Amino acid sequence: MKKHSLLVIVPARNEECSVGDVVRSVGCALPGTPVLVIDDHSGDRTAQAASDAGARVVRLARHMGLAGCLRTGYRMALDEGFERVVRVDADGQHEAADIPVLSTRWSAAGPIS
Numbered sequence: 419m420k421k422h423s424l425l426v427i428v429p430a431r432n433e434e435c436s437v438g439d440v441v442r443s444v445g446c447a448l449p450g451t452p453v454l455v456i457d458d459h460s461g462d463r464t465a466q467a468a469s470d471a472g473a474r475v476v477r478l479a480r481h482m483g484l485a486g487c488l489r490t491g492y493r494m495a496l497d498e499g500f501e502r503v504v505r506v507d508a509d510g511q512h513e514a515a516d517i518p519v520l521s522t523r524w525s526a527a528g529p530i531s
Contacts, residue, residue: 423501424451424521425494429487430508431458434467440506441471443514448521454494455508456487464508 426444430437437455444453455468459481469475476490488505495503502524506512 425500426453427491428455432460433508434462434464437508438467438471441473447514
């Protein structure tokens with residue numbers, strides 16, 4: 419895979435206590451891979467925690483739910499030329515350490531036509 423062909427998106431709403439750890443875990447699993455946190459109009463410091471951990475953050479102007487967050491993240495990935503997107507939840511339920519396994523399998527499978 420080319421450098422930065424992968425974007426990790428993290429939809430988040432009121433996850434100030436966990437989102438920073440999630441962003442850092444992605445950084446440990448895939449150093450240099452961009453992480454985009456879509457803050458779904460949180461009422462806490464989710465956006466700041468994500469930014470402090472090294473993520474790029476997009477704050478939605480109103481609550482749009484998971485679908486709105488994903489639509490925003492996927493649109494940005496397409497607009498910015500990323501080839502692949504992985505979504506992890508901001509509450510830490512997905513293991514960032516599993517992402518390199520997916521990347522290896524994608525590379526072995528070749529392009530999707």
